[in-house]
């Protein structure tokens with residue numbers, strides 16, 4: 001009897017220490033801040049007949065070379081965003097930045113030559129360019145593969 005109780009307690013402890021870290025890791029996969037942008041990206045894709053199969057995670061983390069954001073390669077499908085730079089961007093600039101990175105991570109798009117009308121130039125267009133022609137930029141993003 002005592003042995004059975006001991007075993008059950010042991011099992012409970014093992015489950016606790018294996019499941020809790022898993023749940024915590026899952027919860028942090030995408031920071032809440034980015035969920036609306038992911039949903040909007042999928043909505044804009046669907047409106048253009050593109051289905052996004054990839055599951056992409058976006059999180060605040062230290063970026064490589066101190067950049068704004070990066071799509072980590074190697075099949076990770078993970079975008080890391082600098083919390084510092086994020087805090088300085090307008091809503092439109094944030095969208096342009098994330099949609100550029102999602103272009104890499106979710107659409108497998110590479111950079112295009114600077115000066116090309118695209119979100120996929122090395123430096124994403126500023127809000128002054130992106131805002132007035134947003135719909136055309138998104139047509140190019142989802143159609144320019």
Ligand SMILES: [Zn+2]
Nearest residue numbers: 100104111122
């Ligand atoms: Zn890029």
